[in-house]
Amino acid sequence: MTRLFGTDGVRGLANGQLTAELALDLSVAAARVLADRGEFKGHRPLAVVGRDTRISGQFLEAAVVAGLASAGVDVLLLGVLPTPGVAFLTGSLGADLGVMLSASHNAMPDNGIKFLARGGVKLDDAIEAEIERHLHEDWDRPLAGDVGRVSTYDAAVDDYAGHLDSTISRSLEGLTVVLDCAEGAAFEAGPRALGQAGATVIAIHASPDGLNINDGCGSTYLEPLRKAVLEHGADCGFALDGDADRCLAVDHEGNVVDGDQLLAVLALAMAADGHLAKNTVVATVMSNLGFVHAMKAAGVGVRQTKVGDRYVLEAMRISGYSLGGEQSGHVIMSRHATTGDGILTALHVLERMAATGQSLQSLASVVTRLPQVLVNVPGVDKSRTDEDAVLAAALAEEEAALGDTGRVLLRSSGTEPLVRVMVEAATHDQAQEVADRLAEVVRTQLALG
Numbered sequence: 001m002t003r004l005f006g007t008d009g010v011r012g013l014a015n016g017q018l019t020a021e022l023a024l025d026l027s028v029a030a031a032r033v034l035a036d037r038g039e040f041k042g043h044r045p046l047a048v049v050g051r052d053t054r055i056s057g058q059f060l061e062a063a064v065v066a067g068l069a070s071a072g073v074d075v076l077l078l079g080v081l082p083t084p085g086v087a088f089l090t091g092s093l094g095a096d097l098g099v100m101l102s103a104s105h106n107a108m109p110d111n112g113i114k115f116l117a118r119g120g121v122k123l124d125d126a127i128e129a130e131i132e133r134h135l136h137e138d139w140d141r142p143l144a145g146d147v148g149r150v151s152t153y154d155a156a157v158d159d160y161a162g163h164l165d166s167t168i169s170r171s172l173e174g175l176t177v178v179l180d181c182a183e184g185a186a187f188e189a190g191p192r193a194l195g196q197a198g199a200t201v202i203a204i205h206a207s208p209d210g211l212n213i214n215d216g217c218g219s220t221y222l223e224p225l226r227k228a229v230l231e232h233g234a235d236c237g238f239a240l241d242g243d244a245d246r247c248l249a250v251d252h253e254g255n256v257v258d259g260d261q262l263l264a265v266l267a268l269a270m271a272a273d274g275h276l277a278k279n280t281v282v283a284t285v286m287s288n289l290g291f292v293h294a295m296k297a298a299g300v301g302v303r304q305t306k307v308g309d310r311y312v313l314e315a316m317r318i319s320g321y322s323l324g325g326e327q328s329g330h331v332i333m334s335r336h337a338t339t340g341d342g343i344l345t346a347l348h349v350l351e352r353m354a355a356t357g358q359s360l361q362s363l364a365s366v367v368t369r370l371p372q373v374l375v376n377v378p379g380v381d382k383s384r385t386d387e388d389a390v391l392a393a394a395l396a397e398e399e400a401a402l403g404d405t406g407r408v409l410l411r412s413s414g415t416e417p418l419v420r421v422m423v424e425a426a427t428h429d430q431a432q433e434v435a436d437r438l439a440e441v442v443r444t445q446l447a448l449g
Helices: 020-036 056-070 083-092 125-133 156-166 189-196 223-232 259-273 289-297 309-319 342-356 360-364 389-405 428-445
Strands: 010-013 046-051 074-080 097-101 110-117 150-152 176-180 200-204 236-240 247-251 280-284 301-305 323-325 331-333 372-378 407-412 418-424
Touching: 020 056, 020 097, 020 110, 020 125, 046 056, 046 083, 056 074, 056 097, 056 110, 074 083, 074 156, 083 097, 083 110, 083 156, 083 342, 110 125, 156 189, 156 342, 176 189, 176 223, 176 342, 189 200, 189 342, 200 223, 223 236, 223 247, 236 342, 247 259, 247 342, 247 360, 259 280, 259 289, 259 323, 259 331, 259 342, 259 360, 280 289, 280 309, 289 301, 301 309, 309 323, 309 331, 331 342, 342 360, 372 428, 389 407, 389 428, 407 428, 418 428
Parallel strands: 046 074, 046 097, 074 150, 176 200, 176 236, 280 301, 280 323
Antiparallel strands: 010 110, 097 110, 236 247, 323 331, 372 418, 407 418
């Protein structure tokens, strides 16, 4: 049986793979599993439920609430709120369970369900697997007064924005910033938090209609942000994704500032303030070598993990690190959040600009990005990537030739018969040549059949 839960909850085409029936059943199963594990400790459990702006979130929210309440769980409806906002309120309101309805940066027709445990942390794999096993089982339903109560929590945006602003200690007055809200979950919370912190905020794509989330805007489409920053003469701009758990930026000249650069800015700021635990930042193997070199030059350690925010979070939790992130702009600051938070990232980058008097362009220049080329090789037996002697020899030869001036990474896709060849080198042409040579070896040596 194909596993329902992916790396970030359950996602699929709304009303296609992800139906109201499935949403209800998942919520019932989640409540039962957590109750059986003693998570509710004899009291009436409480859940908070938030969603992004997709029109499908309305019927999925109703299904989730019906499932939870029928299982004896009281429910607070948070309305439209970013994923990190739901995580924050799960903790601050003392909820036993948080539920976020969002497919993040996916197109509007998709949606997703993410469950959060007490404190706003992601459920571990074992609990998710147990929830799947309990789907569609017979169960003893609570009756009469034992069913859950449902109410709304109208202060969700205010509480979350207030929390975000409490994490910085310097006013952002004098800074003008463009914020692309992606017609998504942060259309209220994002401008409010930055404005309350003192910045002059120009919000774009902040008029969601249920259909336009991520449509030509947000962190996957930076051109509208670049144009707005130049048009308004802003100091910089930030683009969020649909559920605002990550962001990318552009500087005052419209140059893209990626997740590696934002992570570097925050790492150096936290190191200077004594808040960078173990003087180490967590990144993934896809982080640009220029980022690693910049951190080494600054005396900051880099712990690299597999690609995926769940692996970054795991490394941070196990080893007690306070900062981690991905090139995609998913940045986790564990002193203030249990998940990546795009608004939080923007606030702390702006605070660094205010504290130093430097532009984002100047701060980001600490990272000299090496040209990076990614070639996907489909139709191959990815299980033999680490076993083929000819491929291993070719890889070793290319790595030796690049030395410290570049690197090679071969990754097997988690969902397709596909191997990804990533190369960084001093020039784009050199990176492309190395990637093409290795891709041909992969294609030849690992061909199916």
